[in-house]
Amino acid sequence: MFGIGTRDLGIDLGTANTLVFVKGKGIVVREPSVVALQTDTKQIVAVGNDAKNMIGRTPGNVVALRPMKDGVIADYETTATMMKYYIKQATKNAGIFSRKPYVMVCVPSGITAVEERAVIDATRQAGARDAYTIEEPFAAAIGANLPVWEPTGSMVVDIGGGTTEVAIISLGGIVTSQSIRVAGDEMDEAIINYIRKTYNLMIGDRTAEAVKLEIGSASAPEGVENMEIRGRDLLTGLPKTIEITATEISEALRDTVYAIVDAVKITLEKTPPELAADIMDRGIVLTGGGALLRNLDKVISDETKMPVIIAENPLDCVAVGTGKALEHIHLFKNRTKDHR
Numbered sequence: 001m002f003g004i005g006t007r008d009l010g011i012d013l014g015t016a017n018t019l020v021f022v023k024g025k026g027i028v029v030r031e032p033s034v035v036a037l038q039t040d041t042k043q044i045v046a047v048g049n050d051a052k053n054m055i056g057r058t059p060g061n062v063v064a065l066r067p068m069k070d071g072v073i074a075d076y077e078t079t080a081t082m083m084k085y086y087i088k089q090a091t092k093n094a095g096i097f098s099r100k101p102y103v104m105v106c107v108p109s110g111i112t113a114v115e116e117r118a119v120i121d122a123t124r125q126a127g128a129r130d131a132y133t134i135e136e137p138f139a140a141a142i143g144a145n146l147p148v149w150e151p152t153g154s155m156v157v158d159i160g161g162g163t164t165e166v167a168i169i170s171l172g173g174i175v176t177s178q179s180i181r182v183a184g185d186e187m188d189e190a191i192i193n194y195i196r197k198t199y200n201l202m203i204g205d206r207t208a209e210a211v212k213l214e215i216g217s218a219s220a221p222e223g224v225e226n227m228e229i230r231g232r233d234l235l236t237g238l239p240k241t242i243e244i245t246a247t248e249i250s251e252a253l254r255d256t257v258y259a260i261v262d263a264v265k266i267t268l269e270k271t272p273p274e275l276a277a278d279i280m281d282r283g284i285v286l287t288g289g290g291a292l293l294r295n296l297d298k299v300i301s302d303e304t305k306m307p308v309i310i311a312e313n314p315l316d317c318v319a320v321g322t323g324k325a326l327e328h329i330h331l332f333k334n335r336t337k338d339h340r
């Protein structure tokens, strides 16, 4: 058995954000999963926040890209480079003689063996002494302080950028789960499509996300809320400003919201009755950035007739849970396909 120390890391390698957790210190890195590269030399120009600010604004010789898509690695080399940068940042005060870190990385529960192998290899290439994986909803449940090791049912719905993971957990294992590639990014796309179709206006990803954060809602909000947005008029080709309402945005988000509701219902249908009774008592716990979409808890509760609770600090749950899981790394040795 090896001891897990303050140099070992839990990484939430997300489609939208990458977070690094260190035991005893908490979350030490919290940055967007974005890298800006020179197109010809592939040299890194910026990582994280600096790179995110460049999205849609780069000159011809620089490209700002998100190397993760739908919760899995879309661009292997860039992901490894990004992880190396963040691992270095998280371990910079560890001293030159300390050993390389063990790293636990979360992966979507629907991941294929090939996709999982890519995460493990990229983590090793990024400087890990060894890499382990944990399924995202399990990490989210640990991070949300659910009693995952006890013989009682807990239900977690983790709504990230690329994936929504729904899982029932009991006795340290996932009893049943659903992973759908519908989450925050799809909401942004739905807003872009709605505005293009309704107003012939093309807006960028960042504007769409800003609209979602400011006036987005899973059901029509009470009262009137407006927001001015800028984009390019598809008829004239010129910049244009329009005003949209929160009610329109809730219509735009409807299909995405109901895809998430359906995943929750399907999982509940597959849940053994004893565990369903536990969940009825304790409620469904929402984690991930998407949990903060206004009224989403209410819509899920109305549709399932179950109590729904938003976890404290929902954006941090997966990273905290991934880091805490390091303490049980011996259990993950068997769970990780790589070590079976």
Ligand SMILES: Nc1ncnc2c1ncn2[C@@H]1O[C@H](COP(=O)(O)OP(=O)(O)OP(=O)(O)O)[C@@H](O)[C@H]1O
Binding pocket: 012, 013, 014, 015, 016, 017, 018, 070, 071, 136, 159, 160, 161, 162, 163, 164, 183, 184, 185, 209, 212, 213, 216, 287, 288, 289, 290, 291, 292, 293, 294, 314, 315, 318
């Ligand atoms: N207040 C909010 N309302 C709605 N959505 C939000 C809010 N805050 C953050 N989000 C969304 O949450 C998503 C990011 O969540 P999170 O960091 O949990 O995802 P991730 O771990 O990077 O993704 P994944 O788990 O799919 O790999 C983004 O789509 C972001 O727009």
